[in-house]
Amino acid sequence: MRTLIVEGCADLGIVWQRHLLRLGVEADLATSHADAVSALEDATCADATYEVMVLDLMLEGGAALALSDYASYRHPLMQVIFVTNSVFFSDGSIFNHCANARAFLPTGTPPEDLAAMVEHYGTNRQVI
Template identity: 75%
Template sequence: MRALIVENQAELGGLWQRHMQRLGVDADLVLSEADALAALEAADYNVMVLDLVLEKGAALALSDYASYRHPSVKVIFVTNTGFFSDGSIFNHCANACAFVPTGTPPDDLAAMVEHYGTG
């Protein structure tokens, strides 16, 4: 199973990546929308962990592109803001499967990636 992590903070993304790798997930980490687009062109992914508020790019546009390029990819949105706290993200992004705070324990996030990536 392959996962793409799109996270502004390299240290946080790296932490998530290591936890996923411990579960046998082949996880790639990128820091921007442009790098994520390149990764999606180069490989097939089962799951994308996507920071809702990207410093360099637009998360919703990236989610739409992933849905087009890889129709079966599931997106786990992470955020440290109140945007979409009403759950409306699921109305806007057909490939959204989860919406969690950035502070979610890395083991829990890795387990979610494993769950959605094998389903």
């Protein structure tokens, strides 16, 4: 299983990445919108796919929703787990805006819990 972590804070992204690697999940880290788009394009060119994307909703530049939409085009079965340290979308409306959204978690979620959710959504993919 392959996962793309898109987190502006590299230190936090590395913590999540290490937990996923311990579970045997191949995890790539992108710290910007441009890095994430490159990773998605590279995977497509290599005829590979990401099953899950962990996406910081407050990604610098405000492009998280556009990135989620782009991911659904490049990797239609990709599941997105949004993480945030904001109360924006705390009403659950993120699920109305992003068809590939599967979870909405606070940034402070324990890494082992986040890794378990990635494993769950990565192995239980379906077209919705």
